[in-house]
Amino acid sequence: MERPFSERVAHDDWRRAAEEWVRCELDRSGRRVTGTIEQPRIRPWSTQLTIPTDVGPMWFKATCAAQAFEPALQAELARIAPDAVERPYAIDPARGWMLTVHRGETLADAHEATADDWVRVLRQAAELQRAAASEAHALLATGLPDCGPGTVVSRFDRIVEVLSSLPEEHPAHVPAELRSELLAVRPRLVDAADLLAASPLPATWQHGDLHPNNVFACDGRVFDFGDSQWAPAVEMLSVPYGWITTQSQVSWPDVLAAYCDVWGTTVAAVRPEWDAAAYTQPVNRTLLWWSCLQEATAAEWAEWGDAPLHHLSRVLDP
Template identity: 40%
Template sequence: MATPFSERVSSPEWLAATEGRVLRMLREVGVRATGPLERRRVRPWSTQLTITTDAGLVWCKQNHLPMAFEAHMQEVLAQHAPGSVQAPLAVDAAHGLLLTIDHGPSVAERGTVTTDVWIGLVSEAAHVQHSLVQQRGELLGTGMPDRSIRVDERFDELVDLLAGLPKSHAARLDEVEASRLRAARRAVADAVDVLADSPYPAAWNHGDLHPGNAYPDGDGYRLFDLADGQWANALEVLAVPHDWIDRRPDLSWEPVLDAWAAAWGLRRPTAEEWRAMRIVHAVNRTCTWADVLGTMTDAELHRWAHHAPDELLGVLRHTERA
């Protein structure tokens, strides 16, 4: 079995090798390090480090292999939507290393998040989506996954994968859950057809759009933490915002939805289109969690692995609401 990602990036050997790469990357852009590379956070899918330089604090991010595209993709997004995504200080695409200048606290860290803040965030995301609608080939060339295709086939694969795990595995679907999901396959295929007939195109999706993954810049916002990105129906960018807002009785969802639709110049989705998006999104979000199952320690599986079946069971939740 391969060494879990978090153990690999926590080793002194990995840190020393990465510090060497980071110092080289800094020299190539004319920046001088004034301190050592320091580890800030480790997760089963990514690690963040910082280094002080004569240009300020620099963040270094390394993702596990399925998300290693983020570094190159941020370059592409910064080129096509320069006001919405920070341009990297340096990128080592071969190793998936991303260096960025510290941008200060996120929106979530700066105070109360209001409905108006959410309107700004989804409007910014819609602007990025619209800016990139013709850039599919360039984005997929970074390694970002295309989840606008084969949704029903990937659904079958995910059910088989999670149902086939050992009984003690935290991500395992039991027999009843797997049977119910297989019976819902027609609903997944129908949802794909509904979205294909909708006015909403396939587009770039942030994948985890919320106030902790954006920071204010002038009158707008810049988005970061882009490793959950994927090419999928444009509506899918709203799934995470909806669920965050739905938990807060002091926030209003309808103005946020209207702002996103207005930014696209399209009508708001019908109930059928919204339900179809939630079914497809449940499949696509499960892919993100399934990709990391094989890189976790036992303790990490205990903490995080349940997200994979929980997301896939969203197919049933949204199907049964019809």
Template identity: 35%
Template sequence: MIDLPARWSSDAWRAELEVWLLPAIEATGRVVTGELVQERVRFWSTVLSIETDQGKVWVKENAPSQAFEAALAQAVEAIAPGTVAPIVALEPSRGWLATADLGMPLWHDDTMPPPSEWLPMARQFASAQRALAAHEDALLATGLSRFPKEPDDVVAWVERLLAELVHLPDEDPRRPSATEADGIRDGLGRVRDAAATLVASGLPDSLQHNDLHLGNAFRLGDGAAFIDLGDALWTHPLTVARIPVWILRGRRELPADHPDLVALTDAFLEPWTDLADLDTLRGLMPAADRISCLHRAESWRRLIADVPLECVDERFRRSVTEWLIDATAPDPFSSATSH
């Protein structure tokens, strides 16, 4: 483990980045016209920008467990052009990814975009998933992780993670209480059933963005380009719908059967209707919602393991435990409303 924020704030690291970045940008025919500006440093990544005569270029480095994003973006773009922000340069061995500026994301302030803005994003990403499903080897070769799919394997994954958490020192905030641990164990049957439902669906695995929302999407031509693939997993495709659907449901306080939620969900399902009818696909969504909570737990697990605990913002230190609680709760959505 290393103090990544300290590293990313150091002159030595910045010098290493510049030695690669400046020639890489100029090799594309761009002329650098400004200084490299560090826009933000979080324990999971840092993002910088630099002005050129052809517009701003953004560059990102992820924590080690998610450094595959650069290679993954390149692979996705090769298979489904226009899915990710235009790549200017990348250095997969360091996880460095430089992309062209696309302006403001589709969600960039406190005003949540209307449901109509979410539908094109959902359709485009789901269509990309359908195209990517046939390229498992290429995507896994980037370092993307495959999440367990067989019911016994999924349950065993939860049990192993829970065992790690309950053996942490009492004072460690990641350690679940006895009541929380018992609740997670009591909900393992729900996890098993959900995993079995998804396996039985027969849908091929594909790319699960695992943080898909309009804040990670930019208008590009008639569609949208996506960023922040570091949380991604290779798994059941319908699990990608949970984050946008839950955001819309929670922020607008909508009932689960509200027409806007149905329309958004259906947008994720439409590319798969040649494999199953729409009603059948809709019936998979409760299982996909539940398993997707484990995907969030996995993303936080690996990120928190990358750094000393004191580098992790306090509000994120219990994220793994909270997502396990949600995944095993009678109603994952109601459980998750508190975080």
């Protein structure tokens, strides 16, 4: 059995291979490494290398198998909307590797996001969603998970059964009482998925983790696409809603109105879809966490392993 992702990418052999690939890609355009390549962070789902070069710093990212689609996805999104997404400098889709130019600090590092910042971010993300909506074939071909409305109920059924069958000591185990509660809410999930399938707002790309740490301060472009899914458009609002309503004084209705305006609709008109997404988004978010932790160590399961259970349980109190 292959070693956990975090152990593989901490090994000297992996580092040598990654750095060799980076140097080779830089050589193609006459760039060169000018200092020590650092590895600032390793997580169960990804790791990064920082590369000093003669034309400025660059970033290398490697992902676990569940997020290996990210380099190809970012390249496709940059093709679809070059003003909204930075084109990767180089990618290796087979290995889930990507090299990008450093674009400075994030919005979160620069300052506390203002209402104007959030409006700009949500408007730009909505415009990207509109452009991506007609590109299903190209985006799904990258490996982007298909979490469209028609897939949600069967996914819910599978997840409930899988987590229920885990050992009781497992951090993602669904006990019998919770399983009964989840199954009782299933009819509401069915109705929510049906409503979203019939919605004038389409299934499209959704970022999955849109917050100020994943937005560049210099131009408002979003990055970090490893949590992306093909899903109901309004599911992208879940993370901004949670961030704004718990960590800032920004008015959520104003930000939501800006998002709706890009789609040519209103807050009142989109309210049924927003309510429905409160059932579907937790199921799709659970898939993300469960998939990413398949390459985790025992210690990482202990640290993050309750995330699938946490997100699945959100369908009980949308």
